[in-house]
Amino acid sequence: MSITNRMAIFYIIILVFSIALCTLLYQQIYYRITSDKISEVSMQNLYSIRTSVEQTIDNLNNYSKMTLANDDLQYTLRSGNIYTDLVTQKRVHEYLVHLIEAVPQIESVYFFDSHSNEYMVGNLGINQFNLSDIKDAGWYNEVLEHQGSYILKLNGGGAFTRDTNSNFVSMIRVVRDLNSIKPIGILILNIRESAFKLSYNNILDKYKTDVTLLDENDESIVKSGEASVRDMEHYLSLSGMKEYDSRIEKRNGAQYLYSHLHDSNNNWKLVSVMPIEELLSESRSVSWVGLLIILVNGILLFIGSIFISRILTNPIKKLLRSMRSIERGEFKQVDIKAGHNEIGRLRDGYNMMIHEIQKLIGRVIEEHNFKRKAELNLLQAQIRPHFLYNTLDSINSLAISGRTEAVSEIVEALGQYYRISLSKGKEVITIGEEIEGVRNYLKIQKIRYGDMFDVSFDIDERVLDRKILKLILQPLVENALYHGIRAQGEPGTIQISAKYAPDFILLTVEDDGAGMSEESLRKLLDDELNANAASFGVKGTLERLRIFYGVDQICTFESRVGSGTKVTIKIPNAERNEDAI
Structure with missing residues (x-):
C-alpha cells in the first residue's frame, strides 16, 4: 500500500477519534472558560460597586468634616449646652437644613453636647433617637476610641426607632474643639438606603443579578431581588475569611454564581448572585459555531492531506532534516534547494518566520x-x-x-x-x-x-x-x-x-x-x-x-x-x- 493511501486510512481513524475527543474537551473547556470569565466580570462589578460605595461614604465624610468645622456649631457645643444661645442655635439649624437640602443622601442630622442634650434636623416622623442618654448607646465607647474618625452603624446600632420599610446607615463621630482638640459632643449623620442603591442600580437588571450589601454583622444594608438568605449564609460560610471569592452553587435545581468582596475599610461585604443558565444561553450559539468549525476543518484537512501527501512527502523530509536545529533551540534559517515552487516558498516563508521570531525576541526583551x-x-x-x-x-x-x-x-x-x-x-x-x-x-x-x-x-x-x-x-x-x-x-x-x-x-x-x-x-x-x-x-x-x-x-x-x-x-x-x- 502506498504512503498516500496509508496516510488517508490512518487519518480517517484519527479524524473520527479526534473530532469526538475535541468536541468533548471543547465543551468542557468552553464551559470552564466561560465560567471563569463570568466570575471575572462578577468580581469587576463588585470592585466597581465597592469603589462607588466608598466614594459615597467619602463624600458624606467630607460633609461631616465641614459640619464639624462650622463656627456656630463649635461655639454651641463648646458652651456645654446647645440651648444656651438661641440665636447661634438658629444659625446652626439653618446650616443643617441647607446641608440636607443640598445633599439628598442625608436623611437627618443629630448632634449631642457634653450633657447629652439632643438637637436634630431632618425627617421627624421616622428614625428618632430613642435613648435618654447617648452614653447608653452600644457604640458610645467605640466612637470615643476612634478619636474623631467616623464609625458606621446600620440603623443607628439600635439607638433609633426606625421605619421597617427601609434601612439607613448612621455615620457617627466625636466632635472636637478645633482650638483644644478636646471632645465636646457627638455628631450623627443618618444616610438613606437609596444613597447606596445608586451605587449599583445599573447592574441589577443585567443578567438578573441580585446584589446584597452586608454590614460587619452580616446584616443586610441594602437588599435587592429575592436571594435566599439561607443560601447566602451557606455560601459565606464556605468562603470563610477570604477577601473575595466566587463559586457556583445550586439553588432550587438551577446553578447560580455567588461572588463576594470584602470592604476592609468599613468591614462590609458585597454579595452578588447571577444565574449561570441566563449567562450561558447568550453564548451557546458560539459553542455550536466552534463545534461546526472543528468538524469542517477536520473534513477539509482530510481532503487536503490526500493531495498534499503525494507531492510533499519527499521535499518535506528534506525540509525537516534542515530544521532539526529548532529542536535544540537554535532558530536558524534553512537552506534547501527547491527552486521557486511551493516548497521553495515554504522555505522562504519559514526563513522569514525565523527572522521575525528573532526580531520578536529582541522586542520582547526591550x-x-x-x-x-x-x-x-x-x-x-x-x-x-x-x-x-x-x-x-x-x-x-x-x-x-x-x-x-x-x-x-x-x-x-x-x-x-x-x-x-x-x-x-x-x-x-x-x-x-x-x-x-x-x-x-x-x-x-x-x-x-x-x-x-x-x-x-x-x-x-x-x-x-x-x-x-x-x-x-x-x-x-x-x-x-x-x-x-x-x-x-x-x-x-x-x-x-x-x-x-x-x-x-x-x-x-x-x-x-x-x-x-x-x-x-x-x-x-x-x-x-x-x-x-x-x-x-x-x-x-x-x-x-x-x-x-x-x-x-x-x-x-x-x-x-x-x-x-x-x-x-x-x-x-x-x-x-x-x-x-
Missing part, C-alpha cells in the same frame, strides 16, 4: 525592560500624592485653628520637601538629599503634633553622597509616626540611621510605638499592592526597591506589639542611575 521602568514610574507617581494629601489636610487644620505662623512654616517646609522629591525629574538622588527631605517632612509633622514624638538621626557622613532611589525613607517614617507612635497614644521617639559598609549601606527607621503582631506583619508583607489600602505607602516603597535594585529581600521588618517597629533597608553599595532601571 518591552520587558520598558515595562519595568513604567511600573517603577507608576509606583512613584502613586506614592507622591500620598504625602501631599496628608500635608494639605494638616494645613487646612492649622488654617481653621488660626495658626498662621505654623501655616507659613509648614508651607515653606512643604516647598523644600518637593524641591528635593521632584529633583528636576530625576528618580535617583543622594542619601543626603533623601535625609534632608525626611527632615522637612518631620518638620511639617512636628508643627502638627507638637511633643507627640521626638526624632534622632545617626548618619554616617560617608554615605551622604551615595546615590539612592528617592522617596523611600519618608513612607517608612510616616508609617512609624501614624501606625507606631500615634497608635500607641503617647509620646515616642523615631530613630533614623544610615551606616556605611564596603558592600552595602544600611538605612534604618525605628520607633518605640505600638508595634505589630506577627499576623499584621505577615499581612503587610504578603498582601498585594492596593492604592486604597492603609499600607500602600510601605508596600509601594518595597515594590519600588524590588523593581529598581532587582532584589526581592532588600528590606527586613522587626516588630512586636507594644515594643515598636524596626525597618532595615540593605542597599547595594554601587552607583546606579535612572538608565539602570
Whole structure:
C-alpha cells in the first residue's frame, strides 16, 4: 500500500477519534472558560460597586468634616449646652437644613453636647433617637476610641426607632474643639438606603443579578431581588475569611454564581448572585459555531492531506532534516534547494518566520525592560500624592485653628520637601538629599503634633553622597509616626540611621510605638499592592526597591506589639542611575 493511501486510512481513524475527543474537551473547556470569565466580570462589578460605595461614604465624610468645622456649631457645643444661645442655635439649624437640602443622601442630622442634650434636623416622623442618654448607646465607647474618625452603624446600632420599610446607615463621630482638640459632643449623620442603591442600580437588571450589601454583622444594608438568605449564609460560610471569592452553587435545581468582596475599610461585604443558565444561553450559539468549525476543518484537512501527501512527502523530509536545529533551540534559517515552487516558498516563508521570531525576541526583551521602568514610574507617581494629601489636610487644620505662623512654616517646609522629591525629574538622588527631605517632612509633622514624638538621626557622613532611589525613607517614617507612635497614644521617639559598609549601606527607621503582631506583619508583607489600602505607602516603597535594585529581600521588618517597629533597608553599595532601571 502506498504512503498516500496509508496516510488517508490512518487519518480517517484519527479524524473520527479526534473530532469526538475535541468536541468533548471543547465543551468542557468552553464551559470552564466561560465560567471563569463570568466570575471575572462578577468580581469587576463588585470592585466597581465597592469603589462607588466608598466614594459615597467619602463624600458624606467630607460633609461631616465641614459640619464639624462650622463656627456656630463649635461655639454651641463648646458652651456645654446647645440651648444656651438661641440665636447661634438658629444659625446652626439653618446650616443643617441647607446641608440636607443640598445633599439628598442625608436623611437627618443629630448632634449631642457634653450633657447629652439632643438637637436634630431632618425627617421627624421616622428614625428618632430613642435613648435618654447617648452614653447608653452600644457604640458610645467605640466612637470615643476612634478619636474623631467616623464609625458606621446600620440603623443607628439600635439607638433609633426606625421605619421597617427601609434601612439607613448612621455615620457617627466625636466632635472636637478645633482650638483644644478636646471632645465636646457627638455628631450623627443618618444616610438613606437609596444613597447606596445608586451605587449599583445599573447592574441589577443585567443578567438578573441580585446584589446584597452586608454590614460587619452580616446584616443586610441594602437588599435587592429575592436571594435566599439561607443560601447566602451557606455560601459565606464556605468562603470563610477570604477577601473575595466566587463559586457556583445550586439553588432550587438551577446553578447560580455567588461572588463576594470584602470592604476592609468599613468591614462590609458585597454579595452578588447571577444565574449561570441566563449567562450561558447568550453564548451557546458560539459553542455550536466552534463545534461546526472543528468538524469542517477536520473534513477539509482530510481532503487536503490526500493531495498534499503525494507531492510533499519527499521535499518535506528534506525540509525537516534542515530544521532539526529548532529542536535544540537554535532558530536558524534553512537552506534547501527547491527552486521557486511551493516548497521553495515554504522555505522562504519559514526563513522569514525565523527572522521575525528573532526580531520578536529582541522586542520582547526591550518591552520587558520598558515595562519595568513604567511600573517603577507608576509606583512613584502613586506614592507622591500620598504625602501631599496628608500635608494639605494638616494645613487646612492649622488654617481653621488660626495658626498662621505654623501655616507659613509648614508651607515653606512643604516647598523644600518637593524641591528635593521632584529633583528636576530625576528618580535617583543622594542619601543626603533623601535625609534632608525626611527632615522637612518631620518638620511639617512636628508643627502638627507638637511633643507627640521626638526624632534622632545617626548618619554616617560617608554615605551622604551615595546615590539612592528617592522617596523611600519618608513612607517608612510616616508609617512609624501614624501606625507606631500615634497608635500607641503617647509620646515616642523615631530613630533614623544610615551606616556605611564596603558592600552595602544600611538605612534604618525605628520607633518605640505600638508595634505589630506577627499576623499584621505577615499581612503587610504578603498582601498585594492596593492604592486604597492603609499600607500602600510601605508596600509601594518595597515594590519600588524590588523593581529598581532587582532584589526581592532588600528590606527586613522587626516588630512586636507594644515594643515598636524596626525597618532595615540593605542597599547595594554601587552607583546606579535612572538608565539602570
